[in-house]
Amino acid sequence: MTDLDDTDRSILRLLARDATLGAGALGRRIGLSQPATWRRVRRLQDAGILNGRRLRLNAEALGFGVTVFLGVKLARKGRVSLEDFERAVAAIPEVQTVEHVLGLYDYRLRVVARDLADFERVLRRRIMTLPGAGEVEANVLLSEERRPGPLG
Template sequence: MSNERKLDELDREILRQLQRDGRLTNVELARRVGLTPPPCLRRVKRLEEAGIITGYRARVDEEAAGRGLEVIVSIEVSVSDLDTLAGLEATIDAYDEVVEFRRVFGTPDYFLRVLVADYAAYEQFQTGKIIGIPGVARVISQPTMKKIKVVD
């Protein structure tokens, strides 16, 4: 599939179905989208080859896995030299507790999504790992009250 090829409604429905359940068999996927299995499989392969489908994974119940507290963390930095920023990014990226890490335009400079067992674990994470990183000026933590919509 070339980059110029537009996704049609069948491609989009295949993507929706696979996002809901990546373990669908080709036969079941074909049934759900109204195709026979061979053309459905060809479309899936084209979507994979084009890099539109980048992989398949298991969704984990984080609470059952001992990481039930989600905290959105904003970080402001006090430096602008690239070496310090690269070090900060490499350090934070290596932490298992951090499941999403974004540099954004404006203030704050970074957003993190952190998963830990409880408030004590988060306090240990923030004070033991984040606060001491060179360049970190301010950390604002917002524990998640309720997930309204999550798209994987």
């Protein structure tokens, strides 16, 4: 584990808010030169602490007004492999995340759809036909608040 100082934490907080910031802009905000900031960012990347920079799309602005979290329990009769299920679910474009979890369900999926009728179509035609799909519990997202994470 890499030891993080206050400057590293400041860099991580700033990048968590805006991953497009370059080393020069980061440096100006934390009081370091561009090269010194770049070296720190590079060290955080090499240590695996910074793991890429991602663009977050606004699903609602793209016409996907409904987000549903699905708990999926695999059927035990067919003994389908986890890999078969994961491969099949990853091919469904409306499924944004696939999380293998411990608890009541085997998987937690984040699914986007245009509206509830579209979600029902995705559920019936795509998700319920997956190899090994058993019980499913749906929770419709009403609102979402982004938290800054453990670094505050």
